[in-house]
Amino acid sequence: MNIVASRSPGADHPSLVLPSFVLKPGELSAGALAHRAGGTLAILHGVLAPEQGVPLPLLASRLALRAAVASLRLEGRTRTETDLRDAFHFTRPGDALGPDGDALAFWRAAIGPKASPKTPVLEADVDPSEALTLGQTIAAQSGPLAGCVALIQHYLDIAPRAEREACRLSDILLARLVGWPLPFPVTALYLTKSVLRDAQTSDAGALKLQARLLDSLIDLHRLARDFARRAAAAQAMSRKLRAKTSDPALAVFLREEAVVPVPMLSPRIAGTKTPMTDRAARRFCDRLVSLGVATELTGRSSFRLYGLAP
């Protein structure tokens, strides 16, 4: 009798695809939402398993940018992803990031190595441990989405303008509840001022907030699968690169959703001691573009930013 060793499912395996009961718009009821969320989170568990090759830091980096745009919108500031990338990546050391760069810095810190619920935030009146405990208690009864909503309602009750902090803490709660290695910035993505306002004032509003969180989870699934495919394609092409600096330089593209050649690759490749000249860094990025591994994100002929090709 052969013992069949378990193998990780191939990317197309049905166990990694969201079932239709999740994707079909459902009733705005606690039970229906919890059911669809449960299904989504279970599938995500498989999708995010190491063997599936999702570049988790890159996924988090992309979500951080989107969350920054979303949280600025909640704060009454309508900005594009390009505005935020430019503000963050082209601020020289010692200069101020400004409100757009600041928002991106906030979300990058939220997913960074030193992130913790106790990271000093703007709003000192809310005890993060208390908020997390409340969220966990509600989640134990009514599922993770309800837990996140309870946490957000509690937070905004005390600090009505601390939307970004409430979202950040909600991400931390969710990651703890479902066992993610990173607090993926999903909470903010589909929120609007009116959804948050209604969630504070009615049960139906609170369910609508849950529905928006579910939308984020469904999107997380799509993005994770997409990045896994893109990372695998990049790594396959990397054999054509053949320079000593190629692997660590490509690794930066698998961690950062936007790469600016200076200073991320030059004078040293970020995270390493490997030196690279400005010219070599730009040439490397252009080579990646010509191989179809990367794209240039800005459309500009200077001050260019590069990202993993879609």
Added chain:
Amino acid sequence: MTPFDPELSDRLPEQRWREWMARIEAVIFASATPVPRDRLVPLVGAEASVDLLIEDLKTAYADRAFELVELGGGWMFRTRPRFADAIRAAADLGERPLPFSEMEMAVLSAIAYHQPIDRAALADLFGKPISPDLISRLRHRDLIANGPRAPRRGAPQTFVTTETFLATFDLQSLRDLPDPAEQ
């Protein structure tokens, strides 16, 4: 010189409390910019609440011409609005950053609403070049700061507003900027 003692455990509770209040008062008085809460925490005992001490200070100032307010990320003294006329009528305001020329105010507003914005974009808004001296004056008063470089030829400097700007105009954050449509 005796080392700084936040706990003051050798004193009676009432004296201790008054001394903590006084310390907070002194630090805020001495500071040119708003004092954030975490700069006040080391002054007082571990069990003391900075918020309660500040509440007591506010009560103590109830009849004074100035008040303690939380603006721009920290605490500061500010004269009460009803004395604005008296202050203006007084002769010399010295270094206090109150008066602005119309143009300074206009440029500062433009930066507040459009930040990050560089000199060329400001010139487009006003239909004329903005004097570098004016920008320098605003920067010298810590109302604006150098922001990101604009991703254009020459990487021109953009400007953004500062915490001091928020404090000066009684704004908790940029969200409190008056709706431009109402101007």
